[in-house]
């Protein structure tokens with residue numbers, strides 16, 4: 001099992017319950033605290049940068065939506081992500097342990113901001129797996145971001161059984177309508 005890239009959880013911090021209801025977990029202190037620990041920041045650092053984070057999240061969401069639906073990606077969204085990627089940012093560092101084995105980990109000496117870190121993670125994940133592997137659920141009332149690790153890469157729905165079923169129900173109804 002491949003580890004879920006950080007940016008996927010970040011995109012899902014805007015939780016869409018249906019077309020009318022969204023919850024923004026970036027406004028939730030407990031959520032900020034959890035993610036800050038995971039990403040190597042303090043709560044204050046994350047809260048300080050909420051606007052940049054939300055702007056970046058919208059841009060990534062928009063890129064993933066275009067990629068998932070076969071539409072052209074908006075240039076402004078690319079620019080938004082790329083301007084957050086600083087060339088002098090050190091995201092990973094190599095480590096040697098006692099046995100001289102070398103591993104890479106997120107650098108402890110953070111010299112980047114939270115949105116820069118996430119923009120890097122997004123770009124790195126896309127270069128590693130390809131943009132077509134990161135999708136928003138085909139259910140427009142859901143739009144949950146996920147990493148498609150299936151063999152054929154044709155997964156359209158998030159892991160929620162309900163989303164796939166909604167479509168099955170819809171197709172069934174359409175067929176029924178055609179038949180009557």
Ligand SMILES: [Zn+2]
Nearest residue numbers: 137142158163
């Ligand atoms: Zn879904």
